[in-house]
Amino acid sequence: MSDQTSRDQINIVAISCSPFGGGKTRTAIEAVLSGAAAAGARTTLIELGEDPGSPPDYEAAVEAIRAADGIAFGSPMYRATYTQQFKALTEAIPRTPDDAPLAGRAVTTVATAGSDHHMLGMSGMRDILVDFFAAHLVSPGLFVSPAGFDGPALQAPVQKRAETLGLGLVELATAIRSSSGLARATPNA
Template identity: 40%
Template sequence: MTTLLGIVGSPSPGGRSLVAVRALLEGAAAAGAATEVLELADAPDPEAVQQAIERADGIAFATPTYRARSSSLIKGVLENTERGIAGDTRAPLLGKAAAIVHTGATAHHFLAVDDLRDVLGGFFAAQVLSPGLYFEGADYVDAGTLTDRAADLAHTHGRAFAEFTAAVRAAPSVQALRPLL
């Protein structure tokens, strides 16, 4: 069974990024994946985060957008993550499937998805499902509920993420790719 981990980089527990990644993971579960959510606002032990990434077949990074970038909590996890080069003893993202879910007040910062995609794909050699998701305030009925259109999009993306992850797992040559430098 494919296992997918949603990492939520919001500094506050709950919130729109959690709602969005849960919707994505609901779609993945409907496609047969086992899912788990880890909220960084709960200050989990950094080693426990790395172990959760290692155990998962695919990781969905969910983050609010600040100044057209991912949250500092997501950046902190990535700063702690080894790449499998230059003496690293592990590489938990290497050859893994990844998905991106960004949330923001307006659509003006949707290109923040590209920044995280570049880091995951080029720096870590993760295989990133494109195009990623970006939900703005108008995509929510209230703080805890996506609109029907946004929920449908998240579910479709989740089903695609489950299928994509299974395909990456079944492709040893794809998993053997290494970071750019």
């Protein structure tokens, strides 16, 4: 691959905000990345809970966000809300006039939960990303309850939805790159 092709390739980063590595949230996020890769994007997965014995490396996650054209944020839902790891990550992301790495970026959300009753917890993730950070959202995101899994794997229809979400993330990131206005979004004061 030439340097020019590498620079032109869309870079998608997925961040799993699960307190534990692996698991259903990772499975769902990997399916989104699969769709992004099939669309020609370079993809990276970061797991904040990969090593339960060490604190998450939020600084490395923020640097990956800076380099990304699009970001998929994933979190298991507990009591209809996202994890502390997602909250801590959003607190680590700068949001100043001179430094706002999420502003004008394509984002989407992925959530897993023990029941369908937790689906609305995703709205809190979206609100923070869109209204606070001025990111552009590929909606509706992906919510997966236990019925969406066949053992450790996603059910085929859910896998397809996840891959379509990854494609949409690449397409929105591409549109933002070529837009005279979308990339200049700034957070509300």
